[in-house]
Amino acid sequence: MKAGVNVDAKELAAYIDHTNLKPDASEADMKKLCEEAKEYGFCMVAINSVQTSCCKKWLCDSAVHVGAAISFPLGQTTIATKLFECEDALRNGADEIDYVVNLTKVKDHDYAYIEDEMRQMVALCHKYHVICKVIFENCYLNDEEKIQLCEIANRVRPDFIKTSTGFGVGGATLEDVKLMVEHVDEAIAVKAAGGIRDLDTALAMIEAGAKRIGTSSGISLIHELTKRKESC
Template identity: 65%
Template sequence: MTPQQLDHFARMIDHTNLHADASAADMKKLCAEAKQYHFKMVAINESQTQRCAEYLAGTDIDVGAAISFPLGQTTIAAKVFETEDAIKNGATEIDYVVNLTEVKNGNYAYIKSEMTQMVTCCHQHQLPCKVIFENCYLTKDEIRQLALIAKEVQPDFIKTSTGFGTGGATIADVQLMKQTVGAAVKVKAAGGIRSATDFLAMIDAGAERIGTSAGVQIIESLKKQA
């Protein structure tokens, strides 16, 4: 595999550490690895935004703040406020979790309003917005309904999982999400993607961004492939 091909794959990775007990040293290590491997983004909890923005200053690596993470159980106003705060502190991408209670209530008007306000907030700052579905708690019809809303509202990405639920990304869910949104919205797969085989399978299924804490191992494995 050529250096150009490896860099192409590295630029599809959101290098992730969202653990509650992640220290400043852990964040410094995450950012150093992101610089070494030229990953697209570091995915971190919102409170780590300023620290990572400082570590990554002067690079083309984005700082991705996770909003209302991992449960999504905050109000729309709280999510917008947290987003504005993250952006003020240096975030250059936003991943937020939908309100799953309202999905289960069938309150798709609420979900559309939430998504619209979050996307508007991000796009006013010319920043991408990713919507986390947390598919392990959803039926296929609920996934489809969320994707249809996204097709209309047009966030930059819809995302399979937080990695903190009862399950992560699956090939079937990535395919369903991509088939539903078509070219209007990109798909990010996250949760349980730890090998080069899984990584390439998700891309083949339609994912254009991969969230993983195993990015270093994946790229090192790809280096060894012919």
């Protein structure tokens, strides 16, 4: 067991956003994702927004949230486009929204634009009483840019800030999780996502302060934990 973290399978499952964001995922694949999420007690299914209504239908008798990804994975749409897609997902039953910031504006250091975007997205989600997660896509950012985004989040108050889409050139790192936890207020949680495929990595992210783990390997993580506890 990773030092400092002692969770059972149920507790670990509650951290996990069970993910299938593949562009070729079939309806059968999405139904299977929802059934697995219910069986294992995962916190959320992370899906492309077009699949929101069907996943909501399949999960209506459970506590599992439906999480729609907005402007995914590039973030390169206008604020108006993001708001339209977000509200469409909300009206179709999304319980949580994960949206990607406009990375061009971040790299241009146009932080006023990023703050305006974040304020409008968070306000729309909170109007519907829905959790809003802001994806930084850290693999393209330097530490100063990541810290600037954390400071904007401190002013705007999204529910989560998130490391990665999993579709960039890199995913979650321990260093990024620690940096984000250090620079964001305690009321704003950190989600680690992208490349988290083994138990030790997941537990290390939790130990570093991540409150959610986005992964398509949630089932194998639970099985790995169960086997490890049985061998103790």
